[in-house]
């Protein structure tokens with residue numbers, strides 16, 4: 001009957017109940033929806049970084065990471081074939097060369113990253129597979145073709161079919177240079193990517209640099225990024241060659257993984273801010289409801305109801321408000337996420353600024369169950385906790401005083 | 407010997423689970439002494455309002471016998487409400503002693519007083535008697551719920567009680583859907599349904615017209631006769647005093663007249 005009383009009591013002042021319900025609903029919605037947006041931003045950032053020639057796991061020469069020069073290429077990549085053969089079925093891998101180079105044409109020259117790729121395999125791992133929007137992708141044994149980014153094309157004031165010369169240090173220590181013909185132009189999430197990378201085939205890069213069959217890295221993309229650490233460990237166990245080092249994406253992208261952790265903090269702070277705003281409203285509403293009914297609490301106490309039960313009755317009211325509020329808030333939050341899950345929110349208008357932070361132009365909100373659960377628990381448990389204040393106040397009225405109250 | 411038993415009983419009492427048991431045994435023990443239901447000895451109560459001390463009760467000595475139908479009368483401010491509150495364990499005397507059904511109220515903690523009110527006292531107030539969000543039958547059930555009476559028995563007794571006070575068919579009305587007289591009847595039903603030692607009614611008819619008030623008093627008198635419930639009620643109203651079988655007049659916190667009819 002205590003629950004029944006609580007339930008009926010909240011509907012005595014419908015308008016007040018409606019107001020506080022709306023506050024709780026907006027609060028929970030804001031927690032879930034904004035949380036999902038932040039997760040979306042972070043996830044997209046990770047995805048971009050991983051797709052930009054990183055992958056989930058990389059095998060490199062031990063010295064390459066600190067000093068990415070041609071001397072520190074993987075010496076005999078073919079020896080690693082057995083290990084790669086034992087990868088999970090949904091994993092894909094590719095070999096590539098990645099070195100700093102200078103690109104030049106008649107009018108301009110600038111530093112770029114020369115990526116020598118296995119066109120077929122790379123397409124399934126990196127963004128480049130579906131990023132070419134003008135011209136064509138690289139053929140398997142294309143020794144002359146090069147793909148450049150849209151931004152680079154504009155900067156170099158050149159176009160499809162024109163020549164671009166690449167220069168870099170060769171394996172022999174001499175400057176190696178080679179002329180390529182632009183066969184395709186790619187687009188990327190970030191302008192910096194469009195300016196940074198130029199793609200040629202792996203054989204073309206190896207010929208130019210005179211490195212034989214050496215590559216700078218082997219990149220692996222897994223079905224699920226969460227498996228990276230486990231798979232990396234099993235690869236390490238399978239490799240005897242001490243010069244080969246296995247990195248997970250967290251190690252390859254330390255900045256990104258620390259930003260991911262920072263987002264946990266952002267979301268927590270956001271939850272707390274929303275909760276504080278909502279909590280004040282809740283306590284205020286319940287205090288109002290309590291002080292309107294002083295005589296009633298006096299009556300309950302006169303009849304021999306224990307203060308504990310009075311506390312329980314007031315908490316029941318808050319329980320129902322919070323339960324309805326979180327339920328509807330969750331539904332609305334998840335519905336808004338679902339509505340945006342197709343198209344996302346287009347931030348291209350702000351892209352210049354956003355790009356600086358490594359964000360995408362389009363944010364697709366992502367729901368983390370952990371966030372939803374902690375939002376609900378925060379609202380629910382903390383909500384009940386702070387409702388103790390008005391509840392205890394209600395239980396403290398002494399019968400005689402309360403009954404005399406007008 | 408008795409004090410020994412009393413001591414053991416008090417120890418029991420503090421164990422927390424044996425409230426009901428305590429009351430039953432206590433009542434049995436004192437029953438052979440032919441105790442009065444209520445005994446007030448030299449009860450004093452002073453209210454302090456700032457520097458002003460208002461003596462509400464100034465040495466009340468009064469015994470109410472089992473089965474009595476007693477009116478407390480007197481002008482406004484004479485201390486009727488204060489006395490009823492002290493007898494019912496809602497308030498405490500500053501001096502003197504009050505026993506209710508053998509329990510010395512002055513020695514009891516707040517929690518014990520609440521338990522005593524729940525099991526031994528039925529209250530009917532002047533107004534605002536009922537819990538607005540509960541229906542008539544739920545209001546009658548409320549005390550039994552707190553006492554832990556099983557749901558089916560609770561409901562059955564509450565319905566029978568409402569029938570008895572003439573409210574058959576109005577079980578599911580909320581207080582706001584009942585007239586003043588009907589509300590007071592529900593209050594009487596609630597006060598009496600769990601067979602309390604005493605029913606205390608503070609000006610139960612003050613908000614009713616005289617015909618309705620008369621009806622309520624007739625009901626109370628019938629309950630007094632059929633259920634052997636002891637009633638103490640306060641009033642200014644001559645008509646109400648005429649119903650009483652004993653009339654206690656108060657003035658300035660003192661008993662000035664005590665007549666039995």
Ligand SMILES: Nc1ncnc2c1ncn2[C@@H]1O[C@H](COP(=O)(O)OP(=O)(O)OP(=O)(O)O)[C@@H](O)[C@H]1O
Nearest residue numbers: 453454455460462481482483484485486487488489
């Ligand atoms: N809470 C209180 N604080 C201060 N004085 C009080 C309080 N309650 C009662 N009094 C005073 O005590 C005296 C007795 O009051 P009480 O309410 O018992 O009288 P009453 O006989 O019930 O009067 P009425 O017929 O008006 O109900 C009055 O002088 C009153 O002003």
Ligand SMILES: [Mg+2]
Nearest residue numbers: 486487488608
């Ligand atoms: Mg009074």
